[in-house]
Amino acid sequence: MTEQLREAATAGGDVRLTGIGKTYGAFTAVQPLDLTVPQGSFFALLGASGCGKTTTLRMIAGLEEPTSGTVLIGGQDVTALPPYKRPVNTVFQSYALFPHLDIFENVAFGLRRRGKKDVKKQVEEMLELVELGPYARRKPHQLSGGQQQRVAVARALINHPQVLLLDEPLGALDLKLRRQMQLELKRIQTEVGITFVHVTHDQEEAMTMADTIAVMNGGRVEQLGAPADLYENPGSTFVANFLGQSNLIPAEVTGSADGSLLLSAGGARLAMPKARCATEASSVYLGVRPEKITIAGADSEVAEGRNRITGTVVDSSFIGVSTQYVVRAETGQELAVFEQNMDRDTRLTPGAPVVLHWNPAHSFGLDAAQAIDAGTGEAAA
């Protein structure tokens, strides 16, 4: 079966969206966007609830008519094609299993419509793959949510589409099964080389599975890139806050010296690589990830050339592998610090004066014209 799948994949599964947009009356669900998903890649659409992920996916599947733009799959313009003529299959957010058919017939549905032979063998293999072999003769309502979700994946995957669209296919699974299915999906994808477009609002899921992530916000693609790239060099405060956690410190650019920007934030003098600053503006946010910061007692020595901010511990919580501190910095913000539990400094309790320091190369810069809390839970609420 893997052979057939690979054959389907090499037929060309580039998905190219040009200027594709969708409006409902006066409401813009998806702003015109250009997106290319290279053939054989695992592409994740990541974003908060209601940002237009499902709508984008449905336009690729042909279930939603775009207000503008075109959809190309493998070089062929499919914008005007009905869903049943497109070489894509969808795993629906709500599964949409056929209630009157048993699991076997649900999975066999696509094969039967195309008059394929040895349906029985293929379906049995596919059910084996998603570990639902013994459930073949059950009806969907007799399965748990997670099992139904796996049926939905099997029902789409068995058709060897050029592109598989997955709309939060793992949303209903518990953490363990979710991890297991993530690995399983990733394995299938690398094995058969089908293009996967995977919608999720779980940033961890997107980062572990995808080759490329498009972060969506309010109907726009905010930033696109490899997971590590997005994490290290977020282009906006939304991405910085939505992908992992960031400390953003408002600062003024005061000058530059051999590839570094010199900044002043409150009383502190900081630096960051010019190349990692996403803006030319003089008012910036200096960003640094919590795990890049070292925390130490206020009297500790700090090596020359490191960014250094003093403050007081507000809160510390022990979570096993690490301890998370919240520190009120001299610049006024509350900064998060994750410290690995190697030698815990027991003096770092709430109220203790501390010094925070990190390698300037681990800082990134963003334009301070944006909302500082975009993409955090608070901004959405």
Place this chain on the structure above:
Amino acid sequence: MTATAEAAPTQVIPLQDRPPRRRLTPYWLLLPGLAWLVVFFVVPMVYQASTSLQTGSLEQGFQLTWHFSTYWDALSEYKWHFVRSFGFSAIATLLCLAIGYPLAYTIAFKASKRWRNVILILVIAPFFTSFLIRTLAWKTILSDSGPVVETLNALHLLSLTDAIGLTTGQRLLATPLAVICGLTYNFLPFMILPLYTSLERIDPRLHEAAGDLYARPFTTFRKVTFPISLPGVVAGTLLTFIPASGDYINAQLLGSPSEQMIGNAIQKQFLNVLDYPTAAALSFILMALILGMVTVYMRKAGTEELV
């Protein structure tokens, strides 16, 4: 707060340990319904059963003589009435399905919210006037010089229906076709409403999923929509077929003596001939036949699987 704390422990007491009064509550609640059934269903049934086995006449009084042959005599005398009853109502039921399904489908999937309500009201609007008046109106519609007959005549369609025995003498009134039309019209809402209910419940995503899995629109209908709506089809056909089989108004007003259905026979025996035993026996035969047919039909449709 204290109230719930006190009430909580009673929930864990096993059923058989509960105070008897509490266990009986559901039965007390059933009592009015049971009383209704006994008074208005069981008693008349027993009374009718006994009537059907009596002999005598109105003047001399009826005696219970366990005269079972009334059943046989009634059946052999009125067998064609039975045949016509079931024949006409079967055709009417099929017509109702053919007309009702597309309409219910349109209301459920194609109409906008506002139109949906408008059409549903139109479907039940006929109930605002009496059954009798509506059927009388059909007498005018189908009358010999009316536009319907004239149009059909101009299209030579009546010669066609004449040929297959649905009409006679190039007219509609007093023909089997008129009775079938009347039945179809009068029982159509009983078909549409259950169909609509079962179609309306279908998640539109299922249509999308079928389309996504290479089913053309018609295949989607055949493989997904129709099978899921089968409980509605079963309910609709039963709700149409059963009352139509026992109907006598349509045959009375739109048919001639040769279109009489079993309802007409029962009515005549009860009210004109005053032969109560035969009338009661006919009622029981009708009931038994319908029950038999419904049982076979339900078995075939396999509703247990579907609902």
